[in-house]
Each structure stands twice: as structure tokens, then as C-alpha cells.
Amino acid sequence: MNGVPSLLSAHIQSLLPRDGTREALAQSVIPSILQGVSDIAKALHDAQDVTQAGTANSFGDDQLNVDVISERHVRTALARCPSVRVASSEEDPIERPVEHDASTGSVQAGAEQYTVAFDPLDGSSIIAPNWTVGTIVGIWDNGQTALSQSPASSQIAAILGVYGPRTTAVVAIRIPGTPASCLEVGLGPSGLEDCVIVRPSIRLPSxxxxxxxxxxxxxxxxxxxxxxxxxxxxxxxxxxxxxxxxxxxxxxxxxxxxxxxxxxxxxxxxxxxxxxxxxxxxxxxxxxxxxxxxxxxxxxxxxxxxxxxxxxxxxxxxxxxxxxxxxxxxxxxxxxxx
Amino acid sequence: MNGVPSLLSAHIQSLLPRDGTREALAQSVIPSILQGVSDIAKALHDAQDVTQAGTANSFGDDQLNVDVISERHVRTALARCPSVRVASSEEDPIERPVEHDASTGSVQAGAEQYTVAFDPLDGSSIIAPNWTVGTIVGIWDNGQTALSQSPASSQIAAILGVYGPRTTAVVAIRIPGTPASCLEVGLGPSGLEDCVIVRPSIRLPSxxxxxxxxxxxxxxxxxxxxxxxxxxxxxxxxxxxxxxxxxxxxxxxxxxxxxxxxxxxxxxxxxxxxxxxxxxxxxxxxxxxxxxxxxxxxxxxxxxxxxxxxxxxxxxxxxxxxxxxxxxxxxxxxxxxx
Structure with missing residues (x-):
């Protein structure tokens, strides 16, 4: 993905094995999903009202509800990542091959291949009162399925998007053989372009x-x-x-x-x-x-x-x-x- | 105030006495404060991080914390309203005359005069985790003070700004002799310009x-x-x-x-x-x-x-x-x- 801020991508790269085997994860998958989080935030922030979700507007089109909009933004983010082969979501809970953008190129056999599972907009009961809601994404080290795998070793990264007064995200990475890490980023008005690392290492001490x-x-x-x-x-x-x-x-x-x-x-x-x-x-x-x-x-x-x-x-x-x-x-x- | 959406201002006008005695409240004070709420929302939304609040940046300036930024936006909103004569806030809890913009004009003796009391950003403990926070504003029917007045009859309007995934506000108006009203508005990316009435009449039924x-x-x-x-x-x-x-x-x-x-x-x-x-x-x-x-x-x-x-x-x-x-x-x- 072009235009990824060097600080973020360098930081994520530093958390991964140095042998280049996770280049797509650091350069494409995580940044693209963070851009998707920023896109969802913008869609929510630009909406004055979400209570009309699902009803028809004056042009006869269905007004999109925020769940559907969020689902689309994550799917669009995944379509930019050739290494994400399969995805399913809480809104469409069937694992299917990801249809990639024509420009994203193809993936070599044996290269990084991932399955993504996500809840595009969690917290539907608190959307109407305008409380903070979020997106949940799991990234699995497998190009076929997240099912019947060991979650402890196969789910190698997760991202939480947080939509409140600001837009923040928590990124967790645990590649077998590499120390686990958990960081918080803040996404500004230009999304990934002005993403900053707020907490480089989140800890829950004893x-x-x-x-x-x-x-x-x-x-x-x-x-x-x-x-x-x-x-x-x-x-x-x-x-x-x-x-x-x-x-x-x-x-x-x-x-x-x-x-x-x-x-x-x-x-x-x-x-x-x-x-x-x-x-x-x-x-x-x-x-x-x-x-x-x-x-x-x-x-x-x-x-x-x-x-x-x-x-x-x-x-x-x-x-x-x-x-x-x-x-x-x-x-x-x-x-x-x- | 120019550019107030006719729907909002017409709606607020319909809740007030028809004799023109509350024109400034409907056309200037409430719209201007709602624009201030939108300005605070934008400042929060554009910030990737608020935990550095109060620390010096590389130019030697103090980075403004979000309380101070919010305080300034409400003060700026009040400075646009010649009828708001006195204001105090939780950040600066002393009632002082409002310094108006040179262009706002003056107020005739006997015309509408208000005192405003506000908490610019309530919920400081939940700002770091990016939970929804808000602004609280009370409008008093008196150009000198909100103190030693009957709140039940002298506080004639209140506004709550809500900063979450969206930007919303609750407006309550109770002019003696006129039915009380409580409505919710949603503020879009252009603030007051694309403000919509989400709930024209909020009720807490029995x-x-x-x-x-x-x-x-x-x-x-x-x-x-x-x-x-x-x-x-x-x-x-x-x-x-x-x-x-x-x-x-x-x-x-x-x-x-x-x-x-x-x-x-x-x-x-x-x-x-x-x-x-x-x-x-x-x-x-x-x-x-x-x-x-x-x-x-x-x-x-x-x-x-x-x-x-x-x-x-x-x-x-x-x-x-x-x-x-x-x-x-x-x-x-x-x-x-x-």
C-alpha cells in the first residue's frame, strides 16, 4: 500500500520477524485495515442521524445503515490486500474468497496468505445515544479458513477500531517465535496519512x-x-x-x-x-x-x-x-x- | 447569525413566544452555541492523541489540552452573540462580562440579555480511552448573573453537546408561559450548515x-x-x-x-x-x-x-x-x- 507513514510501518516491521516473511502483514494488511477503520469513522462522523437506518429515502433507495457501510469499508480494505485470501464477518458469517482489486496483483504460492474474520460495527445498542462503538478484526495465518485451527498460534494479529470523539485503534501482533506486542494508534482527519503511535506498548500490569x-x-x-x-x-x-x-x-x-x-x-x-x-x-x-x-x-x-x-x-x-x-x-x- | 439552516431556526422559533421577544435566543444564541459544539467536535476528532495535553511541544508553546480548546470554542461562540452579556465556566468559574466581536453590534436596553454558564468538556476521566464526552451549557434570562436567581424560572434554556462517533446535541427550552420542549439535533461535517433535527420531541414517558x-x-x-x-x-x-x-x-x-x-x-x-x-x-x-x-x-x-x-x-x-x-x-x- 502506498503512502503508509514510515513511522507506523517501521514500528510494525520492528515487531515482526526480520526475515521478510511478514512483509505483506506489515506493509499491506495492517495498514489497509487501519485505513478501513478511518473510513468507517469518517462515515459515522459525517452522519447526523443513524436512527433512520434501513428505511427508504426520498429517492426510493434504501438508506444504508451503519452496519452495512462499515462492512463495505472493511471489505474494501481487504480487497486491497492480495495476501488476504478468505474473509467472513458477523454481518455475512460465511468464509468466502476475497475478491481483490484488479490493481492489487497476485500472491505467489508459499508466500504470506491470511484469513480475516471481523465484526464491522460492534455495539449496535449504543449507536443511537451516540456512545463509542468499535470494529473487531482477527487475522489468521492461513489462506483457507480460520476454523478448526489453534487460535493461540494461528490467529497472529488483531485490530480493534474505536469510534469515539477521536478515532483510535489497538493493534496486537503475536507471531510464533516473536515477542507479542500491543499498541494504540490515533488516526487523524487524513486517516493513515496522519496516523500516530499513541501507546507503543500497552500493558496490563499485575x-x-x-x-x-x-x-x-x-x-x-x-x-x-x-x-x-x-x-x-x-x-x-x-x-x-x-x-x-x-x-x-x-x-x-x-x-x-x-x-x-x-x-x-x-x-x-x-x-x-x-x-x-x-x-x-x-x-x-x-x-x-x-x-x-x-x-x-x-x-x-x-x-x-x-x-x-x-x-x-x-x-x-x-x-x-x-x-x-x-x-x-x-x-x-x-x-x-x- | 448568518447561514442558520432555516429548518432548525424555524423549529426553534416555533417553540418560543410568537411576540418576537426571543428572537436573539432563536436566531443567535442557540445556533451560535451549536456551532461551538460542532467546532469542539472537530477539534477532538482531528486530534490523534490527547494524552500529551499540557506538555510543551517542540516550538516551546504549550500544547493546548482539550479542555482549554473546548473552553475557547464556547467563548468564541458567545462572543458572536451580543445578547449574551455575562458568562462563567467550570474552567474559569467567575462571572465576567463577555467581550464581543467588534462586528456583532450592541444590545438595546430592555432587549434580550442572557447569562451563560458552561462546562466546556465534561468527562475528563474517559477522554483517554476515547469514550463519548460532552459539553453542558445553561442559558439564564438575565444579563447580570445566574446566581441568587430561581433556576426553575430564570434558566430558560440548556444545551448538551455530545461527542461520540457522531456529533449530536440536546436542546431544552422552557420560557415561562410557553410549553417546555426538548429536542435532539445531529451536526454533520459542516456543523450548523448541515444540522438536522433527529428527535423533535424527546420524552421520558411514565x-x-x-x-x-x-x-x-x-x-x-x-x-x-x-x-x-x-x-x-x-x-x-x-x-x-x-x-x-x-x-x-x-x-x-x-x-x-x-x-x-x-x-x-x-x-x-x-x-x-x-x-x-x-x-x-x-x-x-x-x-x-x-x-x-x-x-x-x-x-x-x-x-x-x-x-x-x-x-x-x-x-x-x-x-x-x-x-x-x-x-x-x-x-x-x-x-x-x-
């Missing part, structure tokens, strides 16, 4: 080094606490321990809050009456990679196993989530699993 | 007409529940009654969430250990007017009186808040006051 006044909790699916006394007891624990509540109801802003503040625990337990609803392919696996690359943990609240320990069987597979600061995740698991 | 699955609560200052068993019991009530939790920690997004969803209760109680911290002049009174104009209530959790029932003694006066759907506020007060 609990001992955290000021007790700046501990945060985000209890998702809180209705489950009405039926699950262990979840209720855990929530009471955070309140009586004077943790600060921050819960927007958007998965991206809620997890990014912890990453930027350097502490946090996000809980979305599963109970008999409130089923698992987070999609493993489009939400859980990319978020888990981001959190792990920052030194945190992301686990399944049902059995305490790492989200990334289990292969994904199909595009619609779902689960719960506990993630954030590693010590906090361990504590929460003890509370939930008894 | 609880009977609310779907039990779409009830919301926002428990601010939740640490207080650790010391106050009545607050803790109230929070437990919302959980066991399966209300949906939405709490960003930003006063503007939290209150606007209720307004847009048509239901919600926001609680910021005051206890012995956790003191009142919301400023009456810059936060509580404008928010209370907005909520009341939508048919809701906003009360002091210490004694249950309406926020707008008591005069403001000084610019720094503080208090707690319970606001939202009227039935919910009543229920919460019973819980908190026993």
Missing part, C-alpha cells in the same frame, strides 16, 4: 502495582446476577472493595478502557437463563489476542479455559468472557466457578 | 408504558454503596429486577442515554465518605432543565427537593443527583431516603 483507587470493573450481562448468586457476590465484592464501575455495553470500548487505564476486569458470564452470546470468531478470539498481547488473560467463564485454547468449529459458535488484568481474571474465575 | 426489558440504570459514585446500605439495596433491586446497566461515567452520555432510549435513572448519591461533587451551576442545573423539559425529574438525593428549586449561592456550589424517568426518580428517592 495487581500489586496498581493503585487501589484506580481499579475498574465492567459487569456485562448483569441480569445474570439475578439468577447466579456467585456473580452477584462477585459484583458486591467489587463494590465493597471500591472498584470504579465503567460499563458502556460496547465490547470494544469496555475492553479498550482497561487497556488504556492499565487495569480492568470485564465479565460476561453465562447462566442457565442468559445464554452465551459473544461470537467466538468475530468477537472473542480477536479480543482475547489483544488482551493476552497486553499481558492480560481472556477465559471462558464456563470452565475457566483460555478463550484461545479451543478451536472454532463454525462461524456462529458463541461463548461468555472474562478478561482483563490476569490476577483479576483469576480472582473472578474463583468467584464464578466456586 | 413507567407503565415502558417495556420491562428496556429499563436502564446508571449508578454513579457506586463506591458510596459500600458505605450506604440503602444505595446498595437500590442497586440490588435494579439487578434483580433485570434492569440493563449502562454507566459510562460521563454525565452527558449517561443522561443522554436515558433521553434517547426513552427510559433511565441516573443516581449519584452523597454519603458521609463520598462528598457531593457535581457543580450546581455548570452541571446540575442545565441537566435538570433538560430532563424536566423531557418530562422527567432531577432531584437532590440528600433531601429529595428538585435541583431547580434552590437558588445557586456561588459558582462552585456542589451537590448529588438523581434524575431520569419521573416514576424511577420517585422510587429511588424512597429507597435512598427511607
Amino acid at each position: 495487581l500489586q502495582s496498581i493503585n487501589p483507587k484506580t481499579r475498574y470493573f465492567a459487569p456485562a450481562n448483569l441480569r445474570a446476577a439475578a439468577e447466579d448468586e456467585r456473580y452477584m457476590a462477585l459484583v458486591s465484592h467489587y463494590i465493597t472493595s471500591k472498584y470504579t464501575l465503567r460499563y458502556s455495553g460496547g465490547l470494544v470500548p469496555d475492553v479498550v478502557h482497561a487497556l488504556v487505564k492499565g487495569h480492568g476486569v470485564y465479565l460476561s458470564p453465562v447462566t442457565e437463563a442468559s445464554k452465551a452470546k459473544l461470537r467466538r470468531l468475530y468477537e472473542l478470539c480477536p479480543l482475547a489476542l489483544v488482551v493476552e498481547c497486553a499481558g492480560g488473560r481472556a477465559v471462558d467463564p464456563v470452565d475457566g479455559t483460555d478463550i484461545l485454547a479451543r478451536e472454532i468449529g463454525n462461524c456462529d459458535e458463541r461463548g461468555g468472557l472474562v478478561c482483563g488484568t490476569a490476577d483479576e481474571v483469576e480472582f473472578a474465575l474463583k468467584g464464578l466457578l466456586g | 413507567l407503565q408504558s415502558i417495556n420491562p426489558k428496556t429499563r436502564y440504570f446508571a449508578p454513579a459514585n457506586l463506591r458510596a454503596a459500600a458505605e450506604d446500605e440503602r444505595y446498595m439495596a437500590l442497586v440490588s433491586h435494579y439487578i434483580t429486577s433485570k434492569y440493563t446497566l449502562r454507566y459510562s461515567g460521563g454525565l452527558v452520555p449517561d443522561v443522554v442515554h436515558a433521553l434517547v432510549k426513552g427510559h433511565g435513572v441516573y443516581l449519584s448519591p452523597v454519603t458521609e465518605a463520598s462528598k457531593a461533587k457535581l457543580r450546581r451551576l455548570y452541571e446540575l442545573c442545565p441537566l435538570a432543565l433538560v430532563v424536566e423539559c423531557a418530562g422527567g425529574r432531577a432531584v437532590d438525593p440528600v433531601d429529595g427537593t428538585d435541583i431547580l428549586a434552590r437558588e445557586i449561592g456561588n459558582c462552585d456550589e456542589r451537590g448529588g443527583l438523581v434524575c431520569g424517568t419521573a416514576d424511577e426518580v420517585e422510587f429511588a428517592l424512597k429507597g435512598l431516603l427511607g
Whole structure:
């Protein structure tokens, strides 16, 4: 991709193996997806109103809703990357070959080949009140499929786009044999052209080094606490321990809050009456990679196993989530699993 | 002000007395403040990073932090309005005469004269993680001061600017003798020029007409529940009654969430250990007017009186808040006051 700011591309290159085997990831895939994030941000920012989504306008055309616009921007970003061979999304949950722009060239057999899975616009319930929402992208080291692979080793990068007063993104990279990294970038009005690295290394340090006044909790699916006394007891624990509540109801802003503040625990337990609803392919696996690359943990609240320990069987597979600061995740698991 | 979209100005005019006594409010003050909101949104959106706020840049100038930039944009908006005679803000909490642009002209004695009180950028704790933040503005029917006046009758309008993926604003107007109104507008890339009315009449209907699955609560200052068993019991009530939790920690997004969803209760109680911290002049009174104009209530959790029932003694006066759907506020007060 032309015009990538040298600082960003040099920085990403420095996080990857030096043997040139990840050139497309650093020079094409990650920058192009970040440009897609910037394009989504611009589309959202230019809209005065999203509540009319799906209705016909005065010309008889369907007005595009923001989910569809976001989906298109990510697809357009992927079409610029010859190494992205297959993609699926929460809006169109079937893995299909990516149709590339005629100008993007072809990929040699044996060269880098990726599968991308994404949720173009997460947080639909908070779009109307104009709260921060996000995009979730997972990049898999495989040109055929993200299914029936080991997420821990095959999902080698993830990107979270954050649409708030500014446009920011979190990029996590973990190539087997290379140290994991997690960074935050800020995208200005020209998108990738004026992208800056805000936090070169996001960390979720251990609990001992955290000021007790700046501990945060985000209890998702809180209705489950009405039926699950262990979840209720855990929530009471955070309140009586004077943790600060921050819960927007958007998965991206809620997890990014912890990453930027350097502490946090996000809980979305599963109970008999409130089923698992987070999609493993489009939400859980990319978020888990981001959190792990920052030194945190992301686990399944049902059995305490790492989200990334289990292969994904199909595009619609779902689960719960506990993630954030590693010590906090361990504590929460003890509370939930008894 | 030139270039005001005729739809917006005609709509606002329709909410005001027809005798021409509020022409400056409709044609100048409200539009100019909305343009200021759009200018703040643009400044935030163009920033890739706000964490460097207050540090010196390579030219030796202080980089402006976003609070200072926001303050300047509101001041510039007020300088365009000859009828705004006095202003104070949370950043500069002293009432001073407004210095007008040379081109704005003068105001006749006896014509409309206003005092404006504003919080230029509310929600500083959630700016770094890129969550939605806002501006709060109260407009008082008096060219000298907002202090020692009856807020219920003297504060005749309020505006909330909402900076998220989009730029929106809530405008509330209550001129004595005229029906109260509360509307939401969306500001596009050209600000006031492409402003649209998203919700012409925001209402918080009575609880009977609310779907039990779409009830919301926002428990601010939740640490207080650790010391106050009545607050803790109230929070437990919302959980066991399966209300949906939405709490960003930003006063503007939290209150606007209720307004847009048509239901919600926001609680910021005051206890012995956790003191009142919301400023009456810059936060509580404008928010209370907005909520009341939508048919809701906003009360002091210490004694249950309406926020707008008591005069403001000084610019720094503080208090707690319970606001939202009227039935919910009543229920919460019973819980908190026993």
C-alpha cells in the first residue's frame, strides 16, 4: 500500500520477524485495515442521524445503515490486500474468497496468505445515544479458513477500531517465535496519512502495582446476577472493595478502557437463563489476542479455559468472557466457578 | 447569525413566544452555541492523541489540552452573540462580562440579555480511552448573573453537546408561559450548515408504558454503596429486577442515554465518605432543565427537593443527583431516603 507513514510501518516491521516473511502483514494488511477503520469513522462522523437506518429515502433507495457501510469499508480494505485470501464477518458469517482489486496483483504460492474474520460495527445498542462503538478484526495465518485451527498460534494479529470523539485503534501482533506486542494508534482527519503511535506498548500490569483507587470493573450481562448468586457476590465484592464501575455495553470500548487505564476486569458470564452470546470468531478470539498481547488473560467463564485454547468449529459458535488484568481474571474465575 | 439552516431556526422559533421577544435566543444564541459544539467536535476528532495535553511541544508553546480548546470554542461562540452579556465556566468559574466581536453590534436596553454558564468538556476521566464526552451549557434570562436567581424560572434554556462517533446535541427550552420542549439535533461535517433535527420531541414517558426489558440504570459514585446500605439495596433491586446497566461515567452520555432510549435513572448519591461533587451551576442545573423539559425529574438525593428549586449561592456550589424517568426518580428517592 502506498503512502503508509514510515513511522507506523517501521514500528510494525520492528515487531515482526526480520526475515521478510511478514512483509505483506506489515506493509499491506495492517495498514489497509487501519485505513478501513478511518473510513468507517469518517462515515459515522459525517452522519447526523443513524436512527433512520434501513428505511427508504426520498429517492426510493434504501438508506444504508451503519452496519452495512462499515462492512463495505472493511471489505474494501481487504480487497486491497492480495495476501488476504478468505474473509467472513458477523454481518455475512460465511468464509468466502476475497475478491481483490484488479490493481492489487497476485500472491505467489508459499508466500504470506491470511484469513480475516471481523465484526464491522460492534455495539449496535449504543449507536443511537451516540456512545463509542468499535470494529473487531482477527487475522489468521492461513489462506483457507480460520476454523478448526489453534487460535493461540494461528490467529497472529488483531485490530480493534474505536469510534469515539477521536478515532483510535489497538493493534496486537503475536507471531510464533516473536515477542507479542500491543499498541494504540490515533488516526487523524487524513486517516493513515496522519496516523500516530499513541501507546507503543500497552500493558496490563499485575495487581500489586496498581493503585487501589484506580481499579475498574465492567459487569456485562448483569441480569445474570439475578439468577447466579456467585456473580452477584462477585459484583458486591467489587463494590465493597471500591472498584470504579465503567460499563458502556460496547465490547470494544469496555475492553479498550482497561487497556488504556492499565487495569480492568470485564465479565460476561453465562447462566442457565442468559445464554452465551459473544461470537467466538468475530468477537472473542480477536479480543482475547489483544488482551493476552497486553499481558492480560481472556477465559471462558464456563470452565475457566483460555478463550484461545479451543478451536472454532463454525462461524456462529458463541461463548461468555472474562478478561482483563490476569490476577483479576483469576480472582473472578474463583468467584464464578466456586 | 448568518447561514442558520432555516429548518432548525424555524423549529426553534416555533417553540418560543410568537411576540418576537426571543428572537436573539432563536436566531443567535442557540445556533451560535451549536456551532461551538460542532467546532469542539472537530477539534477532538482531528486530534490523534490527547494524552500529551499540557506538555510543551517542540516550538516551546504549550500544547493546548482539550479542555482549554473546548473552553475557547464556547467563548468564541458567545462572543458572536451580543445578547449574551455575562458568562462563567467550570474552567474559569467567575462571572465576567463577555467581550464581543467588534462586528456583532450592541444590545438595546430592555432587549434580550442572557447569562451563560458552561462546562466546556465534561468527562475528563474517559477522554483517554476515547469514550463519548460532552459539553453542558445553561442559558439564564438575565444579563447580570445566574446566581441568587430561581433556576426553575430564570434558566430558560440548556444545551448538551455530545461527542461520540457522531456529533449530536440536546436542546431544552422552557420560557415561562410557553410549553417546555426538548429536542435532539445531529451536526454533520459542516456543523450548523448541515444540522438536522433527529428527535423533535424527546420524552421520558411514565413507567407503565415502558417495556420491562428496556429499563436502564446508571449508578454513579457506586463506591458510596459500600458505605450506604440503602444505595446498595437500590442497586440490588435494579439487578434483580433485570434492569440493563449502562454507566459510562460521563454525565452527558449517561443522561443522554436515558433521553434517547426513552427510559433511565441516573443516581449519584452523597454519603458521609463520598462528598457531593457535581457543580450546581455548570452541571446540575442545565441537566435538570433538560430532563424536566423531557418530562422527567432531577432531584437532590440528600433531601429529595428538585435541583431547580434552590437558588445557586456561588459558582462552585456542589451537590448529588438523581434524575431520569419521573416514576424511577420517585422510587429511588424512597429507597435512598427511607
